[in-house]
Amino acid sequence: MILLGTLGRRLLAAVPILFVVSLLLFVALRVLPVDPAAMSMPPNATRDEIEAARRDMGLDRPLVEQYGVWFDHAVRGDFGRSIHLRRPAAGLVGETLPSTIELATAAMLVASVLGLAGGLLLFALRDRPAETIAETGTTLLMSVPEFLWALLFIFVFGVALQAMPFTGRLDPGLQRPMVTGFLLLDAVLTLRFDVLRSALVHLVLPAIALGLAFAPPIMRVLRASLLDTYHEDYIRQARLRGISETRILLRHALKNAILPTLTLMGVQFGFLFGGSLLVEVIYSYPGMGNLMVDAVRNADLPIIQLVGLTYCVVVLTINSLVDGLYLVLNPRLRAR
Amino acid sequence: MVAFTRRNLLQTATIGTLMGALPAHAADDGVTIGWPSDVTSWDPNQRFTPDAQSIFKAVFDQPLDQDAKLKLVPHLITKWDMAPDARSLALEFRDDVLFHDGSKMTAADFRYTFFERIKAGHKVDIAQSMRKVTDIEVLSPTKAVMHFDSPAPTVPVWLAFLGSFIVPKAYMEKVSPEAFALKPIGTGPYKLVEHQMNARIVLERNDAYWGPKPALKRVTIEIIKDPSARVAAVQSGQVDITTSVPVREVTRLKAQPGLVADLTPVTKVIILQVRNDEGFADSNIRLAAHHAIDKKALSQAFYAGAAVPVSVLGVPGSPGYLEDFTFGFDPELSKQLLAKSGFSLDKPAKIRMASTNGQFPSDYDIARAIVQMWKKVGIEAELEVIEYAKYFELNRGNKLPEATLYTFDNATGDPEIYTGYLMNPKLPFSPWKDMTLGQKVIDQFNVADEKARIAGWRALNKEATETGAAMPLLQSVMTVVRKKSLELTPYGNGWILPQTMRWG
Numbered sequence: 130m131i132l133l134g135t136l137g138r139r140l141l142a143a144v145p146i147l148f149v150v151s152l153l154l155f156v157a158l159r160v161l162p163v164d165p166a167a168m169s170m171p172p173n174a175t176r177d178e179i180e181a182a183r184r185d186m187g188l189d190r191p192l193v194e195q196y197g198v199w200f201d202h203a204v205r206g207d208f209g210r211s212i213h214l215r216r217p218a219a220g221l222v223g224e225t226l227p228s229t230i231e232l233a234t235a236a237m238l239v240a241s242v243l244g245l246a247g248g249l250l251l252f253a254l255r256d257r258p259a260e261t262i263a264e265t266g267t268t269l270l271m272s273v274p275e276f277l278w279a280l281l282f283i284f285v286f287g288v289a290l291q292a293m294p295f296t297g298r299l300d301p302g303l304q305r306p307m308v309t310g311f312l313l314l315d316a317v318l319t320l321r322f323d324v325l326r327s328a329l330v331h332l333v334l335p336a337i338a339l340g341l342a343f344a345p346p347i348m349r350v351l352r353a354s355l356l357d358t359y360h361e362d363y364i365r366q367a368r369l370r371g372i373s374e375t376r377i378l379l380r381h382a383l384k385n386a387i388l389p390t391l392t393l394m395g396v397q398f399g400f401l402f403g404g405s406l407l408v409e410v411i412y413s414y415p416g417m418g419n420l421m422v423d424a425v426r427n428a429d430l431p432i433i434q435l436v437g438l439t440y441c442v443v444v445l446t447i448n449s450l451v452d453g454l455y456l457v458l459n460p461r462l463r464a465r
Numbered sequence: 466m467v468a469f470t471r472r473n474l475l476q477t478a479t480i481g482t483l484m485g486a487l488p489a490h491a492a493d494d495g496v497t498i499g500w501p502s503d504v505t506s507w508d509p510n511q512r513f514t515p516d517a518q519s520i521f522k523a524v525f526d527q528p529l530d531q532d533a534k535l536k537l538v539p540h541l542i543t544k545w546d547m548a549p550d551a552r553s554l555a556l557e558f559r560d561d562v563l564f565h566d567g568s569k570m571t572a573a574d575f576r577y578t579f580f581e582r583i584k585a586g587h588k589v590d591i592a593q594s595m596r597k598v599t600d601i602e603v604l605s606p607t608k609a610v611m612h613f614d615s616p617a618p619t620v621p622v623w624l625a626f627l628g629s630f631i632v633p634k635a636y637m638e639k640v641s642p643e644a645f646a647l648k649p650i651g652t653g654p655y656k657l658v659e660h661q662m663n664a665r666i667v668l669e670r671n672d673a674y675w676g677p678k679p680a681l682k683r684v685t686i687e688i689i690k691d692p693s694a695r696v697a698a699v700q701s702g703q704v705d706i707t708t709s710v711p712v713r714e715v716t717r718l719k720a721q722p723g724l725v726a727d728l729t730p731v732t733k734v735i736i737l738q739v740r741n742d743e744g745f746a747d748s749n750i751r752l753a754a755h756h757a758i759d760k761k762a763l764s765q766a767f768y769a770g771a772a773v774p775v776s777v778l779g780v781p782g783s784p785g786y787l788e789d790f791t792f793g794f795d796p797e798l799s800k801q802l803l804a805k806s807g808f809s810l811d812k813p814a815k816i817r818m819a820s821t822n823g824q825f826p827s828d829y830d831i832a833r834a835i836v837q838m839w840k841k842v843g844i845e846a847e848l849e850v851i852e853y854a855k856y857f858e859l860n861r862g863n864k865l866p867e868a869t870l871y872t873f874d875n876a877t878g879d880p881e882i883y884t885g886y887l888m889n890p891k892l893p894f895s896p897w898k899d900m901t902l903g904q905k906v907i908d909q910f911n912v913a914d915e916k917a918r919i920a921g922w923r924a925l926n927k928e929a930t931e932t933g934a935a936m937p938l939l940q941s942v943m944t945v946v947r948k949k950s951l952e953l954t955p956y957g958n959g960w961i962l963p964q965t966m967r968w969g
Contacts, residue, residue, distance in 0.1 A: 167857035167893055171513040171590035171628070175891055178593065179861065214505050215512070215588060216646075224662060283697045291701050296694065297664045301497050301685040304659055304667070411691045415664035419690075423503075423663070428854035 135456055139449035147441060151203070154437045155196050163428035169212045186212070199434075209431035213423070218431040221420060222439055227310040228298070229416035232339065232409070233401045235332050239340030240401070241394060244347025248390070249378070251352040271345040276407040278338040283411070286334060295334050296413045300327045335412040339404055343397045350393045354386035361385075388459060395451030399444035493968050495683035496951065498961070499698045499707030503663050503688045507649040508642055509630035510578060510589040515874050518627065519960045520686065523668055525630035525651030526562070528575065529621055535732070535783070535878045535957045537625055541570065541652070545624075551616035551913035558607045562675045564633045565650035571606035577634035579611070587642055591628045595620075616913040622879045654679045654964040663688055668963065680967035699724065699946045706947035708961055712768055712826055715944050726946045728771040731959040732780055733874040733943075734883065735772070735831070737936035738865065741899040744816035745867040750844070751933025753802035754816075754868065756795045757842040758835055760938055766834065767827035772939040777926035778883045780940045782957070785880025785922040792930050799842040813845040817866030819859070822850045825872045825941065832870045857893065865896045872941060876958035880922030885910060888929055897934050 166183035167174075174182075183189050187198060202209065208218040247267065254260045273281075286293040298312055299305055305312060306319040313332075316325035358364065359382060367377045406418035413419075417436055424432035502516040509521045530540035539545075544557040562570040580601040583592045597613040597620070604610065611620065623629055631652065637645045649657055654676065655668035666686040670679050687704055689695045696714050698704040700721065710718070710726075718726040737754075745751050760774035776792040779785040800809070808814040820832030829850060836846045849866065851859065859865045873894070875882040886894050889910075890903035897903065905925060912918040929935035943959040954965035 162858050163852070163854040164858035164861050167861055168854055170893075171593045173593045173886060174893065176861070176893060179893060213512075216506070216643075221662075280693055283694060287703070288697045288701045294703060295701075296499070296687045296689050296698055296703055298661070299665075301495070301665075301667075301687075305661065409663075411694050413664055413687060413689045413691075413694065415661050419663040422690075426853070 136449055136453050139445075139452055143442075143445040143449070146445060147438065150441045151200070151434070151438055152196065154434050155199060156192065158430045158433055159192055159195065161428070165212050165428045165430050168428045208435045211424075211429050211432050213427040213429045213432075218435045221432060222417060222435050224310065225415060225417040225420045226439065228312065228414060229402065229405055229409070229418060231311060231313055232332065232335055232405055232414060232416055233398065235336035236339035236343070236401050236405075237394070237398050239336050240343035240347060240397060243340065243344035244394070245351060245390075247344060247348035248351025248355070249383075251348055252355045252378075255352075255356070267345040267348050270341060273342065275339050275342045275404050276411060278341050279335065279408050279411040282334045282338050293334055294331050298328055298331045298415065299324065303327055335408050335414055338412075339401060339408045342404070343401060346397065347390060347394060351386060351390045354389050355382055358382045358386045384458075388455065391451060391454060391458070395447050398447045399440075402440055402443050494681055495685065496681050496706065496963065496966055496968075497685045497687060497704045498963065499689045499695045499704035500666075500686045501688075501690060501692075501695065501709045504660070504666065506646050507657065507660065508589070508632070508646040509649075509651070510582065510587075510591045510628050510632060511646070513590045513627040515627065515876065518876065519962055520666065521630055522653065522960065523655040523684065523963050524649065524653045524657050525632070526653050527625050527629050528556070528558075528631060529625040531625050531877070531956075531958070533954055533956050535876075537621060540625070541575075541631060542624070545621055547618065547621065547915075549913065551618040552613050554611040554613075554617075554620055556609045556611065558609070559675060560607050562652050563673050564636065564652050565656045565671060566633070566636060567673070568633060568635060569606075570631060570633070570652050572603045572609040573606070574631050574634045575609055576601040576603050577637070578631050579629075581634070582632075582642075589628070594623045594626070594628065616911045618913055618915065618918050619879055619881050622877045622882070626877050626882075655684060663690075677964075679964040681963065684963040696946070699948075702948075705951050706945065706953070706961070706966075708943065708945050708959075710944045710946055712771075712942070712944060715946070716769060718946050723949050724946060725949050726944070727955075728769060728942050728944055729955065729959075730771065730773050730780065730940045731874075731943045732783070732876055732878050732957065733825075733872055733941035733959070734775060734778065734780060734937055735825070735870070735872050735939040735941050736778065736887070737835075737938060738869045738871050738887070738894075738896050739934065739936055740865065740867050740896050741934065743867055744814065745933075747806050748933045749802040749806040750808070750814050750816070751936075753799040753814075753842060754839060754844055755792060755930075755933060755936045756802070757799040757838050757844065758936070758938065759794045759838060761794070763831055763834060764939055767831055768939070768942050771942045775937045775940050777930050778887055778935050778937050779880060779926060780878065783878035783880065783883070784919045785883060785926055787923055787927060790927055790930075796838075796842050799844075803843045808843050810843045813840075813843045815845050815847070816868060817849065818846040818868045818870070819849050819851045819856075819866050820870040821853050821856065824853045828870055828872070831938075835870070860893055860896060863896070863898065868936070869896065876960070878958070880919065880926065881910065884922055884926050884929065884935075888925070888935065899934070902929065902932065902934050 166186055166188055167179050170179050170182055187195055211218050211221055251263050254263050283295045287295040303324055306315045306321050308315040308318050312328050316328055364377060364382060367381055405416060406422055409416045409418035410422050421436045504517045504520055505512045505514050509525045526541050528542045530538050532538050541559055541562055542556050543559055546555040558572055564570055579595050580598055582589055583595060597615055597617040598611055599614050600612045602610040633650060636650060654671055654674045656671050658669045659667040665688060668684040670682045689698055692711050695707045696710050699707045715726040715728050718724050739745050739751060764770050764772040764774060773781060776790055777787050803814060820829050822829035832848055836848050839846050873887060885906060886892050888897055888906045889895055890898045909921045909925060912921050950969045952967050952969045
């Protein structure tokens with residue numbers, strides 16, 4: 130009950146945040162020096178025809194009125210039509226969001242496994258000569274941006290070794306099944322294991338490229354958190370009771386040290402969504418980031434607005450879930 | 466005898482897994498193409514997207530076509546006859562053309578595409594190219610007459626240009642334009658099997674096609690927007706052919722065994738768009754700026770010498786181009802022209818210049834090189850980088866600077882679509898607002914006689930360059946990298962048509 134209550138409160142608090150973000154996004158996009166009406170017309174359109182398109186799109190009205198119209202439609206689920214693709218924005222985002230969720234989840238898995246394993250390794254190497262080397266390694270991992278990893282992996286695994294595919298989500302001969310829009314899930318639901326295998330293989334490079342840059346902060350926070358935890362009395366008492374170091378680390382210290390790491394992982398997951406933009410373009414991955422890059426290039430304001438809001442919703446949802454998880458893992462918080 | 470140790474078993478398993486991870490090589494009856502952009506909509510009349518033209522031409526048919534040398538040739542229309550006053554166009558159609566659902570294509574579909582859809586208010590870009598059409602009279606299933614409100618001599622050209630693809634009236638009326646765009650049918654040599662936005666398009670041969678049957682049964686188009694990824698894809702064999710790779714990569718890929726890398730001039734021109742006022746109000750300064758640009762050096766530096774320097778708005782071989790007219794590189798003449806207007810190296814003329822960065826290959830580098838060339842003769846240009854989207858806003862508000870580096874594509878090669886659009890003050894592409902030349906350009910749109918029309922555009926082309934109203938720089942190039950054994954027909958406008966591909 131406490132958990133549901135907390136989640137409910139979090140989600141309620143998200144409503145005004147969403148409203149403010151939508152307002153900021155709307156204003157910021159409208160003051161940009163671009164001309165969506167001209168971008169929506171063919172090159173042989175006359176100036177009069179472009180002006181007519183501007184009126185049709187409501188771009189000649191005062192900003193407040195424009196926002197009012199947008200908000201009125203948005204609460205009814207109508208987020209406008211893409212200027213460039215001339216299709217409902219909600220449909221386009223809905224079509225691409227599952228791919229980005231799958232990529233971000235896979236990347237988060239990579240970041241978590243590497244981060245937690247790396248954090249434990251860094252902790253194990255504390256006060257040893259190898260610690261400096263390991264720390265330099267994490268700095269190196271952190272300083273290479275995801276798009277550079279993406280290009281590097283293409284060069285190494287795609288071109289030099291010719292071992293991994295790096296375009297799209299499936300091999301050319303395979304047709305994707307469509308049930309929920311989540312390719313991996315759809316492959317399982319339709320028992321298309323050839324599709325599942327191909328989709329997983331295509332996911333490897335983008336997920337690692339995206340996840341790699343997010344692993345080092347997790348490593349460092351976990352290590353720092355473990356160091357703090359090891360100063361607690363109960364660790365000393367566990368040692369006095371003769372419990373093995375491995376058991377102390379995994380059964381006692383990690384349980385408490387993981388909490389700050391979990392918060393960071395929640396924040397990282399939000400950033401991961403943003404970071405997917407370039408990785409999706411480089412790997413021709415049909416997600417929301419790819420859609421966003423096109424929208425920015427074409428001044429497709431309804432798409433930019435909705436993708437921005439979707440990112441906001443995703444981050445708020447993840448934060449709420451992490452808070453909920455906190456309550457599950459930490460009984461003291463439930464008592465308050 | 467091979468000894469099976471744990472180590473070599475593991476090695477074998479690893480290599481096997483990795484090799485199995487790669488997609489199978491395209492079969493001999495299929496091809497995988499790495500394409501730089503996606504189709505915006507499968508309603509082919511809806512958006513003018515030059516990049517998508519090759520893909521549309523695989524699924525849909527245009528009433529008229531262009532051959533590899535860009536000559537207008539019959540296609541769905543077998544005969545066309547423009548009236549002497551260019552106010553009507555009589556057409557005859559093939560009677561053996563089927564849409565992908567098996568229904569017959571007739572003149573009624575032509576009327577629906579180019580007249581009824583526009584009148585019905587469908588948001589289609591062909592509304593602009595067909596704005597002069599007042600009616601299309603259907604005389605029989607294979608005969609029709611187009612009527613125009615004013616002379617429309619370039620309508621045949623437009624029937625083979627952007628967005629002009631015949632769509633099925635009955636099917637579209639049955640399912641709605643929105644549903645059609647999700648599941649389109651055309652009369653083209655391929656049928657659309659699958660489209661995953663921003664990822665790939667799968668086409669399958671239309672065995673009932675009325676024209677020459679394509680050699681390849683299946684075409685997979687991987688949408689790869691990143692140029693480096695396209696290079697990697699063709700180099701690793703994950704695609705069989707790709708385009709729009711960086712010029713510097715062409716030289717490198719040429720040396721790769723099994724690959725062919727071509728750098729060919731196309732119908733795209735790189736130009737400096739100029740204003741007729743502010744720092745460019747004085748024609749001496751405009752002409753001095755033009756004479757100071759070493760176009761050959763730009764081509765050598767940024768396009769491996771393959772981009773052809775041009776002196777008028779058009780490309781060599783196109784009807785409006787003047788082969789015998791050259792606007793020379795002459796820095797001394799530039800200095801003399803500037804001196805006439807009171808400027809020198811010590812007292813330079815000051816202008817502003819805009820360029821995109823990354824909109825077309827080496828755009829910003831070309832702009833920087835031009836700024837340096839101008840500096841040597843006494844023109845000081847302040848270079849500003851603008852986004853492509855901002856270009857439209859600045860042009861609309863008449864806020865572009867004195868010179869803007871721009872590229873303009875015209876697959877037809879027709880001079881109206883070069884000079885007419887780039888120099889018409891009433892159209893959104895022209896920062897040149899002076900109506901002395903502008904009115905001549907506008908009037909030229911109404912010249913009905915073909916010979917007089919072409920002669921008029923040629924004369925205007927020369928005048929625009931000689932008065933400094935236009936500064937054409939280079940005929941742009943297209944890069945194509947393919948497997949050596951894959952053959953295709955090269956088109957002068959850069960089309961890469963799957964239906965012309967075959968394995969050698």
